[in-house]
Amino acid sequence: MKHRFSPSRRSLLKAACGALAAAGLPGLAQAAPGKSIVILFSRTGNTALLAETVAKEKGFPLLRLQLQKPYAANYGDMTDIAREELRVDARREIATRIPDLSGYRNVFIATPLWWGHASIPMRTFLKDHPLAGKNIYPIITSGSSTPEDVVSDIRRFCPKASVQKEFWVPGSQAAGSRKELLAWLKAVGF
Ligand SMILES: Cc1cc2nc3c(=O)[nH]c(=O)nc-3n(C[C@H](O)[C@H](O)[C@H](O)COP(=O)(O)O)c2cc1C
Numbered sequence: 522m523k524h525r526f527s528p529s530r531r532s533l534l535k536a537a538c539g540a541l542a543a544a545g546l547p548g549l550a551q552a553a554p555g556k557s558i559v560i561l562f563s564r565t566g567n568t569a570l571l572a573e574t575v576a577k578e579k580g581f582p583l584l585r586l587q588l589q590k591p592y593a594a595n596y597g598d599m600t601d602i603a604r605e606e607l608r609v610d611a612r613r614e615i616a617t618r619i620p621d622l623s624g625y626r627n628v629f630i631a632t633p634l635w636w637g638h639a640s641i642p643m644r645t646f647l648k649d650h651p652l653a654g655k656n657i658y659p660i661i662t663s664g665s666s667t668p669e670d671v672v673s674d675i676r677r678f679c680p681k682a683s684v685q686k687e688f689w690v691p692g693s694q695a696a697g698s699r700k701e702l703l704a705w706l707k708a709v710g711f
Pocket of ligand 1: 663
């Protein structure tokens with residue numbers, strides 16, 4: 522299997538280094554102008570921890586994507602279904618009412634990594650809302666896989682958005698990553 526689900530020490534180190542590198546880039550610390558919103562999909566709560574922290578810390582609204590038909594509760598069944606959905610580029614319809622996003626300049630897109638990519642529900646959202654002209658700030662958790670293909674998905678579905686440096690940690694580290702998250706926020710202008 523290409524993507525392992527348990528975080529290796531190397532990936533944890535890489536995550537920490539990535540966050541520190543982002544925080545250490547002085548040129549990125551320009552204040553991002555305009556209104557901001559956090560848009561979240563999370564199945565087991567790891568990515569939600571990060572999105573909630575950003576929203577609460579900065580006073581941004583948080584939009585949680587709920588599904589019309591939730592996935593099977595059984596993890597094995599569910600991951601098989603999601604893998605097939607990814608293979609055929611399927612949709613998973615969103616039940617949440619999406620507000621008018623035209624007034625927002627900055628959109629935090631918080632999603633878990635599924636089979637190397639953005640989760641199917643977030644892919645569905647982005648296909649319907651390509652966020653043209655906006656700044657996108659990806660927030661990603663995974664078991665251990667690195668987030669490049671999630672960022673590539675966002676760029677592909679949102680070709681006219683400006684996709685900024687992402688924040689990524691293994692899901693098992695989400696609860697303990699507040700300091701790195703706030704450093705990333707500062708580094709990207711918040
Ligand atoms: C369908 C599915 C596929 C996944 N694929 C991967 C993967 O390819 N690599 C990986 O490291 N983790 C993978 N994971 C683990 C999740 O990315 C990880 O547990 C994440 O933190 C879950 O976030 P959440 O709690 O916000 O849903 C997968 C999880 C699911 C449910």
